[in-house]
Amino acid sequence: MTTIKTQLALAEVSPGMILSDDLLDLQGQVLLPKGVTLTEQTIESLRRHDVVSLSIMTGELTPEEEAVQHAHFQRRLERLFRKLDDSPANVLLQRYVRGFRLGGQP
Structure with a gap:
């Protein structure tokens, strides 16, 4: 949790x-x-x-609240990174920010 x-x-x-x-x-x-x-x-x-x-x-957070928060951060990150290209620097940045915000390994 x-x-x-x-x-x-x-x-x-x-x-x-x-x-x-x-x-x-x-x-x-x-x-x-x-x-x-x-x-x-x-x-x-x-x-x-x-x-x-x-x-x-x-x-x-309850598991339900955690799922809502996870979905919220996922939507925010998709909007934040919507205009970035697939350059190695951008891919690395996205990986680390997603790892930090959504948990798990970068």
């Missing part, structure tokens, strides 16, 4: 919330991995690290 997530300011975060993405520092090191349940101590530590906002899991 696809995770529904929202970006919240650190001041809006409360214990028990679940991190939906890895939290990285400015050097790209993982401060907290995705899936961590936040505690008061964790939140205080994030304040000391000057973290401003977090991506928080707010739920999951």
